[in-house]
Amino acid sequence: MDHQRAGDMGQAWGRVTGWLEQHGPDVLAALGGPGSRTALYEAELRMGLRLPRQMRQWLLANDLDAGRQPHSGSGLVALGCPGVVPGGGLLLGLVDIERVYFHKTALEETAPSGDGDCPSWRRAWVPILSERDGAYGKFVDTSTGAVGSWSEGSFPEVSEYVSLSAFFQDVADQLEGAPWGDRSGPGGARRLAPRPEDEPVRLWARANGYLVNDRGRVPAAVREAYEASR
Template sequence: MSDIPMHESGNVRKAWGRITAWLERNDPEAFAALGGPGSETAIGEAELLMGLELPGEMRQWLLTNDLDAGRQPDGRSCLVALGCETVLPSGHLLLGLTDIQRVHLSRMGLEEMQPSADPEYPFWRREWVPIAAERDGLYGTFLDTLSGTVGTWAEAHGPEEGVYASLFAFLQETADQLEGASSGDWRGPGKTAGPRNLDPRPEDEPVRLWARANGYLVNDRGRIPGTIREAYEASRR
């Protein structure tokens, strides 16, 4: 079990309770899709698969409501197969345990196949656990299991760490926005206000030029998707 104090877990339950109460009053369909309680067994299996330990506050949240409890994605699903819609004002889907594992393993696999140019600032770390994302997994929000802070990632630029001081802060701000009020600044201390933009690597420019000339969509910055890089290499053979 994590060493995070249990009073932090209590805060998470209270913040999550505000969100579920709002949904029950204003969006019964989303409330009905929140899923049932999670299980210690499922959480333990997920930890083994991802190679990390979830903090106590995240365990308490998942044990209260695992959005994916009793559900399995089909073979044609997007990366985020079961995410709960209409909960987050950002438009991202809140993730249950199944989608958390799917997105984490996908991001970790990308980092291992295409390591970041600067190892001090990787695009993904094993200790980061996604908690919200878009269907394709290219944008989302993660919990740093070591520091307890919450950050964001986007395909076009590097991740931004410490956007929220904790999972409690993230859920509290979400509840504030749903209720139409803001009760404070929930950002983590001493963090930058904006995302860390990464300059494009010179060796990637030929790949970007080829991709655009051949009808692929590719960003000016950030990681070039593996499928595009593979197609580029194949065209040169």
């Protein structure tokens, strides 16, 4: 099973880089060369966790931070690569992965979300994509290998995709012009289309200063505030 998953990861990421080679060579060049096993091991030690096999394979294929360090005074995401994921955000290399990881972990520990069953961040989550200020992004759950997302003001979506390879297959689908959505077969995404009945809630929430995701669950607190306003 591990070998099958590793092969899926190589095929998924190969679709992304193959498209970029033809249509976005500058973005492909920004992804950098192969990563370092030593750098991966040292990053794992600092974060106190073990990265999933697919994430290690991806970072060994391309670590865009390899040999680079952020400038003093740079933002939270200092070296991230834009232009890879059509939905937006910057793809992260090891340097930015650690910066965002420790930032999110410290925020949750100093100002807990107050919901023990649904915290805003867990130590097992490792970011792979982020806005420059860390307000929105995607992470890999190192305990399950699933890919989820966070957005300030909303509950995290803990399992949008069953694996990192499933996430990159969807990225490749969109780059190649195929619609995003549910995928069938082993390793497919579990990404749900927005429910039409949630759209008025999302529109009201954004108009009133709430941050909500385009997909997934509308936080209960937002829904209650919406109902109370009617």
